[in-house]
Amino acid sequence: HSGAEYDAWLVNIMEGDQFSSGFVSANPNSKIPALMDHSTNPPTRVFESGSILLYLSEKFDAFLPKDPRKRTEALSWLFWQMGSAPYLGGGFGHFYAYAPIKIEYAIDRFAMEVKRELDVLDKRLADNEFMAGDEYSIADMAIWPWYGALASGVVYDAGEFLQVHEYENVQRWTKQIAERPAVKRGRMVNRTFGKPETQLRERHDASDFDTRTQDKLDPEGSS
Known part of the structure; x- marks a missing residue:
């Protein structure tokens, strides 16, 4: 931009x-x-990520609908993410994947809440291409890294446990956003894991995507 x-x-x-x-x-x-x-x-x-997204959206006049109704819908879903994601990360993720002891009640409690959230998203996306309707917005940007990753089964190794394949509309939306070129670039920034060619540990110029990925900075270590 x-x-x-x-x-x-x-x-x-x-x-x-x-x-x-x-x-x-x-x-x-x-x-x-x-x-x-x-x-x-x-x-x-x-x-705070929601504040950053809103600030940049307003500064560059992008990714927030002009229509007042759609704008309000986008902001509602943006703030939905901020209220819901702690149940996914600090709640389910912690007790399912990281807690030193397995507490069945805690896992079940947060798993049911996360499945409820996935159902909320699935119903919204059944009749809407994106969270705010037909426009990709900062609401999608906020929600996708959490719930898209969950729907892909790549976080907490919990895809089968949560039966994420059942949320077909979330799956469609997840894959659609993953194919956006800007999303692919953004996922590389400050990344320290995965394939070296996907790691751009620090980004200071647009050309860094072509010249400063980890495989180019450390070709021997990436082989």
Whole structure:
């Protein structure tokens, strides 16, 4: 997008980078992601993913419907993601995949909630191409990394357990968005796992996608 050049810095949360004074100045809550817009004077800090998406959408006049009804629908689904995703990640994901002991009640409780959320999405997508209707928007951008990954069976290794194949409309939407060229590029940024050619650990120029992926920086290590 014209004017949307950016630097993407890798923040290593396992080493506590998010607690450094520099990062805390961008997000006082010490969580990723965070954004500093240096095109304003003074620079504008933006934290929380929903706020970042809304800020960029309004700044570049993109990915948010102009029609008031559709715009409101998009924002409702954007905030739906912020309220629902903790049940998926911190709830189901933690107790199903990461907790040191398996607590049947907790797993079942959050699994049923996640399946309910998938059903909500499936019903919405039954009659709509995207979350806001016929326009791809920041609502899709917010929801897809969580629920698209879940529908693909790639997170928590829980696809069979949750029977994600049953949510046919979510499956269609997940695959459709995955094929968008910008989504493919965006998934490479700050990535430290997977195939080396898909890892662009830091992004500072559009040409980095062609010249600075991990396979090019470390050809011996990627062989």
